[in-house]
Amino acid sequence: MTQDEIVARIQSHFGARVLGTYSFRGQAAVTIAPEAIRDVLTFLRNTPELAFDMLMDVGGVDYLGYPDEDDREWRFEVAYQVYSVAKNHRVRLKVAVRDETVKVPSVWDLFGIANWMEREVYDMFGITFSGHPNLRRIMCHDEFVGHALRKDYPINRRQKLSQPSENLLCEKPEYA
Amino acid sequence: MGLEAQVNQPFIATRMDEVINWGRKYSMWPMPFGTACCAIEFMGVVSSRFDVSRFGAELVRFSPRQADLLLVMGTITQKMAPVLKQIYDQMPNPKWVVSMGACASSGGFYDNYSVVQGIDEIIPVDVYVAGCPPRPENVIGAVVKIMEKIDRERAAVDWK
Numbered sequence: 001m002t003q004d005e006i007v008a009r010i011q012s013h014f015g016a017r018v019l020g021t022y023s024f025r026g027q028a029a030v031t032i033a034p035e036a037i038r039d040v041l042t043f044l045r046n047t048p049e050l051a052f053d054m055l056m057d058v059g060g061v062d063y064l065g066y067p068d069e070d071d072r073e074w075r076f077e078v079a080y081q082v083y084s085v086a087k088n089h090r091v092r093l094k095v096a097v098r099d100e101t102v103k104v105p106s107v108w109d110l111f112g113i114a115n116w117m118e119r120e121v122y123d124m125f126g127i128t129f130s131g132h133p134n135l136r137r138i139m140c141h142d143e144f145v146g147h148a149l150r151k152d153y154p155i156n157r158r159q160k161l162s163q164p165s166e167n168l169l170c171e172k173p174e175y176a
Numbered sequence: 177m178g179l180e181a182q183v184n185q186p187f188i189a190t191r192m193d194e195v196i197n198w199g200r201k202y203s204m205w206p207m208p209f210g211t212a213c214c215a216i217e218f219m220g221v222v223s224s225r226f227d228v229s230r231f232g233a234e235l236v237r238f239s240p241r242q243a244d245l246l247l248v249m250g251t252i253t254q255k256m257a258p259v260l261k262q263i264y265d266q267m268p269n270p271k272w273v274v275s276m277g278a279c280a281s282s283g284g285f286y287d288n289y290s291v292v293q294g295i296d297e298i299i300p301v302d303v304y305v306a307g308c309p310p311r312p313e314n315v316i317g318a319v320v321k322i323m324e325k326i327d328r329e330r331a332a333v334d335w336k
Contacts, residue, residue: 139255139290140254140255140289140290141254141255144254148288148289148290153289155288157289158254158289158293159254159289160254160257161254161255161257161258162258163258164258164259164262
């Protein structure tokens with residue numbers, strides 16, 4: 001299935017919950033509202049013709065200071081790259097996050113790998129995920145203050161760790 | 177020669193420092209703290225082509241308590257820094273530290289929130305090795321530098 005057909009399927013199925021679409025160099029992206037992400041991913045995974053069975057990556061974007069800042073209604077985006085091994089096609093989903101108070105529903109029970117990826121987005125951008133079983137920092141140490149990949153994080157700020165981090169010991173996640 | 181005849185054994189007279197330093201500099205036990213590609217280069221240093229055992233430092237110990245030469249090879253993140261400090265503290269005196277490569281010496285090109293900008297922020301360093309990664313000859317050069325430094329030490333007084 002081509003990218004345009006996939007986007008058309010998502011648009012016809014979700015209507016107003018799709019905030020926008022665009023395509024760049026043959027890569028299609030669909031922007032959606034936070035509360036729709038679980039429904040869209042479930043739809044993509046369970047529809048036989050789409051069969052998106054693999055979540056490749058979850059990443060964050062901070063648009064603070066971006067050239068279109070004045071027109072932009074949301075500061076952050078969470079981007080989900082999904083891929084179908086069976087059909088060999090892929091699509092990009094973007095969740096619009098107005099600011100850090102918005103909670104994005106976790107998708108870790110749909111795609112297990114999202115557990116650690118969402119922790120990374122939380123660590124780097126401070127975007128919180130509701131329903132996540134273990135939303136702690138995954139890369140920066142426990143005494144780190146702030147979120148390193150935000151555009152307003154000072155580029156020269158260094159934060160020291162006073163003692164070996166618990167994260168370096170064997171990790172035991174507590175699932176709800 | 178009268179003395180030798182008296183004790184009935186051949187002997188040479190020297191200074192205590194010389195004997196201790198001689199023993200130390202030809203039998204360094206390295207503790208490799210390898211966190212990145214420099215540690216791969218270290219494999220070349222200890223293997224047969226370059227062979228650091230020609231300089232007596234081939235007995236690599238993976239326990240800091242049995243080592244006297246700490247080789248820090250690779251990027252040290254802020255998260256790893258307390259671990260490195262702990263390893264250094266666990267080594268018995270006398271001990272020497274080689275900072276191998278750009279990352280360990282200065283942070284290298286990782287000028288960012290997560291990387292220590294040189295391990296001398298955490299522990300004292302005796303020899304810095306330039307390179308990304310350094311050639312094995314460079315590392316052997318650092319071992320020889322440490323040897324020269326040991327030669328200048330007043331071992332009998334300094335490390336009581």
